[in-house]
Amino acid sequence: MSCGILRSESSTDLDTNSHEYRANRQLRLICGYNCWQWLFLITAAIEVSLLTIFTALELDYLLLNPSQSSDTSFVLNIIVLVICAFSLIFLFHGVFWDKQYDITLFIVSMAILTIYIAFEFTFTIDYNSIRKLTRLSISLSMTSLMVILSRIVVHFSQEYSIIGVAPGLIVMYKNQCYFQILLKLDFLNAICFGLFNISLSINDPIPQYSVLSIIITFASIQWVTGKIAVLKEVKCCLLLFVCLSITSLLWVPLQFVFMRSCFQSTVCLSQQLLLTYSSLFSALVLVFVRILLFMQLLRAHRNFGYGLADAAFVGLVNETTRLLSRTPRRRSDI
Structure with missing residues (x-):
C-alpha cells in the first residue's frame, strides 16, 4: 500500500513539474x-x-x-x-x-x-x-x-546543453544546423540575384520577370529538397538538390557578359556600373555559398544512419521536450 501511495505521489509530482x-x-x-x-x-x-x-x-x-x-x-x-x-x-x-x-x-x-x-x-x-x-x-x-x-x-x-547525448552526436547535429542556415542564406541570395536581373538593359529573348520567376522557383525547390534530404536522410532528394544547384549556376557567367558590355560602351553611366558591380557581387556570393553548401553536404551525408533522423533524437533536441536540459550553473552545482 505504501509503495502504491508513494508511486502515485511521485507520478503526481512529475505531472506537476511537467506542467510547470x-x-x-x-x-x-x-x-x-x-x-x-x-x-x-x-x-x-x-x-x-x-x-x-x-x-x-x-x-x-x-x-x-x-x-x-x-x-x-x-x-x-x-x-x-x-x-x-x-x-x-x-x-x-x-x-x-x-x-x-x-x-x-x-x-x-x-x-x-x-x-x-x-x-x-x-x-x-x-x-x-x-x-x-x-x-x-x-x-x-x-x-x-x-x-x-x-x-x-x-x-x-x-x-546544445543536452544531458545524456554523446559529444559526437552533438557535433553531427551542429553540422546539420549549419547546413540548414546555409540553405536559408542561399535562398535569400538567389532572390537578390534574381531581382538584379530585372533591370538588365540587354535585350533577351526571355522576359526579365520570367527569369526572376525561374530563379526563385529553382531556389525554392532547392531549399525544400535540401532540407528534406538532410533532415529525413532521403538520398534521391539529395541527388535532385545537387542537380538543381549546379543547373541554376549556369546563369552566373552571364554577369561577366553584362560587365564586359558595360565597359565596352563609349559611355558607361554610374547607374550601369551600380548594376554591373552589384549583380556581379551577388553572383559571387551565390557561388561562394553554394561551395560551402556542397562541402557541408558531404559532411551531412557521412552522418546518414547515425540517428539524426530518428524520432527519439529529434524529440530530445526539440525545444518543447528538452526536460533533461539544465542551465550551466545548475549543472555545476550537481
Whole structure:
C-alpha cells in the first residue's frame, strides 16, 4: 500500500513539474531566455527599423524624382527591404527559439546588406548623399555592434546543453544546423540575384520577370529538397538538390557578359556600373555559398544512419521536450 501511495505521489509530482516546465517554457518563448537576448533583439530591431525607414524614404524620393534616378537604384532598394524582412525572421527565430546559427545568419545578412548600401552610396553619390551616408553609417556601425553582442548571446545559449547525448552526436547535429542556415542564406541570395536581373538593359529573348520567376522557383525547390534530404536522410532528394544547384549556376557567367558590355560602351553611366558591380557581387556570393553548401553536404551525408533522423533524437533536441536540459550553473552545482 505504501509503495502504491508513494508511486502515485511521485507520478503526481512529475505531472506537476511537467506542467510547470511547459508554462515556464511558453513564458520563455514569449519573453526570451536572458537579458542579453533581449538587448540583442532590441538593438537589432532598431537597426532593421532604421534601415527600413531610410530605404522607404529613398524609394519615395526615386518615385518623385524619376529624372535623377533609374530602375537600378529602385531595384537595389527593393533588395534592401527584402533582406531586412528576411533578417527579422532570422532574428526572431534565433532569439526566441534559441538557435545559435540563425543569430549568425542574421549578422551575415546584415553584412551583405551593408555592402549593397555601400554600392548604392558609391555610384549614386551625386544626389541625396546625406541620407545615403546616414543609412550607410547606421548599417556599418550597428552591424559591428551586433557582432559583439551576438558572441555574448551565443555564449549564454543552451541549445546544445543536452544531458545524456554523446559529444559526437552533438557535433553531427551542429553540422546539420549549419547546413540548414546555409540553405536559408542561399535562398535569400538567389532572390537578390534574381531581382538584379530585372533591370538588365540587354535585350533577351526571355522576359526579365520570367527569369526572376525561374530563379526563385529553382531556389525554392532547392531549399525544400535540401532540407528534406538532410533532415529525413532521403538520398534521391539529395541527388535532385545537387542537380538543381549546379543547373541554376549556369546563369552566373552571364554577369561577366553584362560587365564586359558595360565597359565596352563609349559611355558607361554610374547607374550601369551600380548594376554591373552589384549583380556581379551577388553572383559571387551565390557561388561562394553554394561551395560551402556542397562541402557541408558531404559532411551531412557521412552522418546518414547515425540517428539524426530518428524520432527519439529529434524529440530530445526539440525545444518543447528538452526536460533533461539544465542551465550551466545548475549543472555545476550537481
